[in-house]
Amino acid sequence: MKQFQNTTALVTGASRGLGVNISLTLAEQGCNIIAVSRNEEGLQSTCKKITSKGVSATYYPIDLSNTVSVREGIEKILSENQSIDFLINNAGIENYQKFHHYDPNTIDAILATNLRAPMEIARLLLPNMLNRGGHIVNIASLAGKKGISYNSIYSASKAGLIMWSDALRQELSNTKVGVSVICPGYISDSGMFADAGIDAPKLLGTSPPQKVANAVVKSIIGNVPEIIVNNGPIKPLLSIGQLSPKLSDKIVKFFGVPALNLARVKLENTDKPGR
Numbered sequence: 001m002k003q004f005q006n007t008t009a010l011v012t013g014a015s016r017g018l019g020v021n022i023s024l025t026l027a028e029q030g031c032n033i034i035a036v037s038r039n040e041e042g043l044q045s046t047c048k049k050i051t052s053k054g055v056s057a058t059y060y061p062i063d064l065s066n067t068v069s070v071r072e073g074i075e076k077i078l079s080e081n082q083s084i085d086f087l088i089n090n091a092g093i094e095n096y097q098k099f100h101h102y103d104p105n106t107i108d109a110i111l112a113t114n115l116r117a118p119m120e121i122a123r124l125l126l127p128n129m130l131n132r133g134g135h136i137v138n139i140a141s142l143a144g145k146k147g148i149s150y151n152s153i154y155s156a157s158k159a160g161l162i163m164w165s166d167a168l169r170q171e172l173s174n175t176k177v178g179v180s181v182i183c184p185g186y187i188s189d190s191g192m193f194a195d196a197g198i199d200a201p202k203l204l205g206t207s208p209p210q211k212v213a214n215a216v217v218k219s220i221i222g223n224v225p226e227i228i229v230n231n232g233p234i235k236p237l238l239s240i241g242q243l244s245p246k247l248s249d250k251i252v253k254f255f256g257v258p259a260l261n262l263a264r265v266k267l268e269n270t271d272k273p274g275r
């Protein structure tokens with residue numbers, strides 16, 4: 001069991017959305033925070049909230065879609081900070097499109113931000129973590145457990161994150177470093193789904209962002225391999241998906257997920273081109 005007093009967590013995607021909840025919840029446990037994302041104003045605002053909890057907060061603006069920036073940024077963080085106990089790979093982007101309409105640059109950006117960056121940051125932090133002990137938490141999605149039409153690149157990136165977490169956890173099982181993956185469904189109030197301003201399918205519902213932050217803490221304390229954060233029980237559907245993908249396609253369609261996503265393609269192409 002790991003404790004948080006006088007520890008330090010590097011949280012990516014800490015400028016807005018779920019990363020703020022995660023950072024503040026860790027701070028409430030006594031954890032100092034190193035906040036990473038691109039938007040300096042957002043990072044400053046998060047750090048101000050964190051320091052009001054009585055722990056320290058520093059921020060580093062890094063573009064995680066750029067491999068060179070990731071390496072240089074993390075090397076700077078390592079040279080300026082004594083130790084990092086926890087890595088929370090939370091930053092992520094999505095883009096709703098028909099697959100053949102994807103711009104290759106968008107595909108690269110999603111894969112680099114959601115999958116390549118978490119791997120690279122962990123690769124750079126692990127040598128120190130292996131000596132001192134630590135924990136890596138990857139924020140994936142239920143979209144990585146069952147393919148999501150019209151958001152297929154995001155789905156692929158999150159499936160990759162889940163499988164990489166699974167493999168790395170086994171690889172590090174005899175070390176002092178734990179690995180967890182969190183798979184949220186639709187999250188209300190803040191974050192990318194709430195920002196879209198669309199209602200979740202009634203049968204699936206939403207969960208509050210605090211549940212994701214609590215799952216991060218729980219995963220570290222209990223060294224839990226995977227936590228699903230969803231409004232209702234979803235594991236039976238995921239199990240059906242393993243036994244019969246066609247049946248689970250029908251259930252997902254009945255829930256209204258493809259219809260919702262098609263609406264988001266329209267939204268993406270009118271309100272938020274090339275996000």
Ligand SMILES: NC(=O)c1ccc[n+]([C@@H]2O[C@H](COP(=O)([O-])OP(=O)(O)OC[C@H]3O[C@@H](n4cnc5c(N)ncnc54)[C@H](OP(=O)(O)O)[C@@H]3O)[C@@H](O)[C@H]2O)c1
Pocket residue numbers: 012013014015016017018019036037038039040042062063064065066090091092093113139140141142183184185186187188190191192193194
């Ligand atoms: N919200 C949901 O319903 C939901 C459901 C399932 C999974 N998730 C996952 O939860 C995580 C957090 O999502 P969210 O809902 O909080 O999304 P969000 O509100 O859109 O926030 C995304 C965060 O990632 C950062 N980010 C994006 N691109 C970046 C880049 N190139 N370099 C550095 N930072 C970057 C953003 O900061 P800057 O723009 O300042 O760089 C921001 O802090 C993501 O991995 C997402 O896939 C969310």
